[in-house]
Amino acid sequence: MTRTRKPRASAERPLELRLLADMLRIRRMEEKCAELYGAGRIRGFLHLYIGEEACATGAMHALAADDNVVATYREHGHALLRGVGMDAIMAEMFGKAAGCSRGRGGSMHLFDVARRFYGGNAIVGGGLPLAVGLALADRLQGVRRVTLCVFGEGAMAEGAFHESINLAALWQLPVLFCCENNLYAMGTALARSESQTDLCAKAASYRVATFRADGMDVRAVFDTVSRAVRQVREGGGPAFVELQTYRFRAHSMFDPDLYRDKAEIEEWKQRGPIHSLSAQLKAEGRLDEEAFLALDAEAEAEVAAAVAFAEQAPWEPVADLLKDVHTPAGAAAGGTP
Amino acid sequence: MAEINLVEAVNLALAHELARDEAVVLLGEDIGANGGVFRATVGLQQRFGAGRVVDTPLAETAIVGTAIGMAAMGLRPVAEIQFSGFLYPAIDHLINHAARLRNRTRGRLTCPLVVRTPCGGGIHAPEHHSESPEAMLAHTPGLRVVMPSSPARAYGLLLAAIRDPDPVMFLEPTRMYRLFRQEVADDGEALPLDVCFTLRGGTDLTLVSWGAMLHETQAAADALATEGISAEVIDVATLKPLDLPTILESVARTGRCVIVHEAARTAGLGAEIAAGLAEEGLYSLLAPVQRVTGYDTVMPLSRLETQYLPSVERIVAAARKTLEAS
Numbered sequence A: 001m002t003r004t005r006k007p008r009a010s011a012e013r014p015l016e017l018r019l020l021a022d023m024l025r026i027r028r029m030e031e032k033c034a035e036l037y038g039a040g041r042i043r044g045f046l047h048l049y050i051g052e053e054a055c056a057t058g059a060m061h062a063l064a065a066d067d068n069v070v071a072t073y074r075e076h077g078h079a080l081l082r083g084v085g086m087d088a089i090m091a092e093m094f095g096k097a098a099g100c101s102r103g104r105g106g107s108m109h110l111f112d113v114a115r116r117f118y119g120g121n122a123i124v125g126g127g128l129p130l131a132v133g134l135a136l137a138d139r140l141q142g143v144r145r146v147t148l149c150v151f152g153e154g155a156m157a158e159g160a161f162h163e164s165i166n167l168a169a170l171w172q173l174p175v176l177f178c179c180e181n182n183l184y185a186m187g188t189a190l191a192r193s194e195s196q197t198d199l200c201a202k203a204a205s206y207r208v209a210t211f212r213a214d215g216m217d218v219r220a221v222f223d224t225v226s227r228a229v230r231q232v233r234e235g236g237g238p239a240f241v242e243l244q245t246y247r248f249r250a251h252s253m254f255d256p257d258l259y260r261d262k263a264e265i266e267e268w269k270q271r272g273p274i275h276s277l278s279a280q281l282k283a284e285g286r287l288d289e290e291a292f293l294a295l296d297a298e299a300e301a302e303v304a305a306a307v308a309f310a311e312q313a314p315w316e317p318v319a320d321l322l323k324d325v326h327t328p329a330g331a332a333a334g335g336t337p
Numbered sequence B: 001m002a003e004i005n006l007v008e009a010v011n012l013a014l015a016h017e018l019a020r021d022e023a024v025v026l027l028g029e030d031i032g033a034n035g036g037v038f039r040a041t042v043g044l045q046q047r048f049g050a051g052r053v054v055d056t057p058l059a060e061t062a063i064v065g066t067a068i069g070m071a072a073m074g075l076r077p078v079a080e081i082q083f084s085g086f087l088y089p090a091i092d093h094l095i096n097h098a099a100r101l102r103n104r105t106r107g108r109l110t111c112p113l114v115v116r117t118p119c120g121g122g123i124h125a126p127e128h129h130s131e132s133p134e135a136m137l138a139h140t141p142g143l144r145v146v147m148p149s150s151p152a153r154a155y156g157l158l159l160a161a162i163r164d165p166d167p168v169m170f171l172e173p174t175r176m177y178r179l180f181r182q183e184v185a186d187d188g189e190a191l192p193l194d195v196c197f198t199l200r201g202g203t204d205l206t207l208v209s210w211g212a213m214l215h216e217t218q219a220a221a222d223a224l225a226t227e228g229i230s231a232e233v234i235d236v237a238t239l240k241p242l243d244l245p246t247i248l249e250s251v252a253r254t255g256r257c258v259i260v261h262e263a264a265r266t267a268g269l270g271a272e273i274a275a276g277l278a279e280e281g282l283y284s285l286l287a288p289v290q291r292v293t294g295y296d297t298v299m300p301l302s303r304l305e306t307q308y309l310p311s312v313e314r315i316v317a318a319a320r321k322t323l324e325a326s
């Protein structure tokens, strides 16, 4: 039996190891979700982030605890790294009442208001005006805070993108528009969707600062998003970041993935963010295989516990079917935390 | 004649019209090379070319708005919206323009547009992927709202929708896409719009429904038959304009009516039908009209979905109630 070295408590680790550990947490959680989907434990839709982990990891680490985050339906990783517990995420995937959206959101609508995670969003482009509104409210209420709004490149073809970034720029609101450009919107390649495939150029036409990073390199994402966040936080108005990335899996569990060249997928897989970072850290003498396996085991253990939690969690009682459509008379406005 | 399911019937009708009429153009997200999320347009771009089966970016507002312009120029666009929850960004153009073009120009311009979109729950998907927006659409003067409930009616009604000179919202019950197969001849014969279809005759009560709920409604009629109760089953099919005379005629014979729909109850089309019966058929009613519907809530995630959707048991119970009342 091989003994795994006990890893250092996560908070004391150097940043690179925390980034690596978090990418592993997302990866292992999602691999398990895919398995549970196959087994019929998770139903409906499931959009995996596998291959793109460096984006959420670098970006979420660049934020302050108090910042707002708005995401898309491919948001499992973002939610996890904003501090939504894996237990609560997994229970939500199952549709259980212990989930972070109390079983009504599912994989596409993870929410955690206490952590200022304003949701996954099943509507492409749906989160963009919301993010602008959060930022405007912060300004009106005298709070200095950054709102990070994550979306795919497909959303940039929706009217909501243009209306939102224009408002944010016009009113100089503290929004960081963060585009995860994985080159495809379902089966539609970027060039078949955008007249301007240089997404930074497109955003720049609204007179916002633009940044671009290799979305397969978590350190590059962290550095770039950190710079962008700093500029927005210091009152420089909104900014736009393009993270160039790739999803290794199909769009969703229903997608036969016939629109991409297998060779293209394989090529990108060579640049897998977890593999890249761990290889770099090993080359730099800051990680060995044993330490890597320890981090991985830690992630696996967290996933196993989350699944056990979700499995035993109770279903929402049928009596609650009609609850929370309207605020009950006498309840505080603004809802329950 | 081939046995096909509902989504294949949609494909067959689209192919028939693309071949028959050069003015027919399909547009939507991933409908071409990819064949559509539900594969309703599979093979059509290969067969008719990228100029007739057009892949668009993610832009529902522009898809529908552009299709209205095309229709005003005499083309017959058929737009696909991947799920009816994604229709809402396009509602502006449907309500403000498609529905009013004819009226605004006093008939000088018409809008022969079809918007196809899957609707309804039962596929374990939350919210936007399980919407039943038919009443909202039907409330808009100028929009025709059609929902098939079998492969044969999907084929015949879609042909009619494409040939119709005015905008038609063609709502395809997702749960029925692959539920059963039926022989459908590709004969280009359209079914009439604006009329109900009586699916089975009966003498004791009338069950009125549309779309996927006809599956449960027919099963309820079967269950009632084992108790010796004879239920007539009507598929409304065109929800706007509503063929009230067919329903009135049936209820004049049976004296009892249960309306079944999966959309939320309040201001649903069941209320419209019940109001029509109250206004014009009250004296033939032997019992109060019953509605079996979804609830006034957002479609819940998979587990509670079965509680939300009207069940055979709920329909049978409502039917019994009308029989006990007299």
Ligand SMILES: Cc1ncc(C[n+]2csc(CCOP(=O)(O)OP(=O)(O)O)c2C)c(N)n1
Residues within 6 Å of the ligand: A074, A122, A123, A124, A125, A151, A152, A153, A154, A155, A156, A182, A184, A185, A186, A251, B029, B058, B060, B082, B086, B089
């Ligand atoms: C308004 C709207 N239209 C269509 C869809 C269906 N849909 C879901 S994801 C998706 C592709 C989005 O691509 P992108 O924005 O690039 O994000 P990615 O999936 O690549 O992360 C589509 C078309 C939707 N959810 N919402």
Ligand SMILES: [Mg+2]
Residues within 6 Å of the ligand: A152, A153, A154, A180, A181, A182, A183, A184, A185, A186
């Ligand atoms: Mg994309």
